[in-house]
Amino acid sequence: MKNNGGFSLIEILIVFGIIGTILAIIVGNITSGSEAAKKKETILKISNIQAGLIRFQQDMGKLPETAEGITSLVTNPGSPKWTGPYLGGGEADLKDGWGNALEYERTAQGTKITSQGGPDGIPLVFNNGRLSDDVAPKDGAATPAPANP
Secondary structure, three states, rough: OOOOOOHHHHHHHHHHHHHHHHHHHHHHHHHHHHHHHHHHHHHHHHHHHHHHHHHHHHHOOOOOOOOOOHHHHHHOOOOOOOOOOOOHHHHHHHEOOOOOEEEEEOOOEEEEEEEOOOHHHEEEEOOOOOOOOOOOOOOOOOOOOOOOO
16 A cells, blocks of 8 residues: 555645634624724714804804705804804715715704714615614615614
8 A cells, every 4th residue: 555645635625614614704894894994084084073063053153054965064064154164074074984984964953964884785874963763775765763672
């Protein structure tokens, strides 16, 4: 009997299977951690925008109109009262963690800022700086708020 000292095909396939499983676990953890980091980044940016809106309101006497949008926090909307920019990061602060433009709406109750890049395709909606439970998917269909047991 001659022993070549090599590996059989089955042994090599088993090793590749183990390596593939380990890589799948690692990539899965990195991806889920990345989504959580993007969500936290978005929440921090919206917190900064809320602070900028307060400073804007103090200078201008009102919140930006929906048509002016939150770009008025970094670019003068044409008012001599404007003393901004009100955000330190400029235009980059107007995008969510996924790189999408944040949507601003002035409502009767205050402000609504929406990130369309939310995890699982569900937007993150912030009413007056607070994350809202009543969110709608990108296709516009309403999603009921989760029931509290």
